[in-house]
Amino acid sequence: MLKNWTINTFLLVSFLCSATGQNEGGAPGIFNGMSFTENLQPDPNQVCGMSNPNGLVANVKVPKDYSTPGQFPWVVALFSQGKYFGAGSLIAPEVVLTAASIVVGKTDAEIVVRAGEWNTGQRSEFLPSEDRPVARVVQHREFSYLLGANNIALLFLANPFELKSHIRTICLPSQGRSFDQKRCLVTGWGKVAFNDENYSNIQKKIELPMINRAQCQDQLRNTRLGVSFDLPASLICAGGEKDAGDCLGDGGSALFCPMEADPSRYEQAGIVNWGIGCQEENVPAVYTNVEMFRDWIYEHMAQNSNSVPFAAGQLPSNYKQE
């Protein structure tokens, strides 16, 4: 049974990176060191979850199932020995949220994080991507490969990214936030279809309905998982629409949802975990429930970095959508 699962995992390779010794002294929290007066808009780069709805490069025509360049600036691609192996999301200038399943077996030093990326097959001169070596990987101690429980990891970078229009952070969900019935997005460079030979060079954009856990468990019991399958408590579900779903190589990618108050801003609901096949009707895929791991994220960021995550509820009261 297990061999048919599409939990995304990749070859163990070694890639040594030398950490350059920039002395940035860590990155500030969301509004640290900034003061706002009544009519001043905060710098959009310092506000979490701020997308660029029309992208940042003029005259790029992309099909509907792909992001435009710079559209979702928190999305990072992960490389090992020059090869793409999964994705993650920037939750602070030097911290990436991803899945434990894709970093298992890799040494910290072999993982390179690339932010500001759109087409992995080409370097853009308009929106140059930036690479950072990883200084430390923290995986959840209770990660279980078998059912994907607690499938979460943080990558602490040797040097923070400088936030700019195409490199920004995503918001963590506020406490108790539920995404049931919402339509959300997954982006990544995984395969477009299960039988594809290669990963996608262009960043894919997949729109998915969130599926409640009871319905999800019922639908997954109709698959080869069988009637005794129990959905682990740390997982949420999305998808189940024909020809719209994440696939091999999307592991670790963020599942993110528009905020009610401002649909051009997003908060991260999930982390791509596993699925049965790809894009099959009535077969949702499962995601790590990020809201459940807020405390774990805060705790490990406090231990390993100088910044706090950017959370959805932290906007100043004078913030207004432009």
Ligand SMILES: *[C@@H]1O[C@H](CO)[C@@H](O)[C@H](O)[C@H]1NC(C)=O
């Ligand atoms: C997959 O990638 C290889 C190597 O770049 C290339 O030769 C091959 O044509 C690609 N396959 C498809 C179906 O695009």
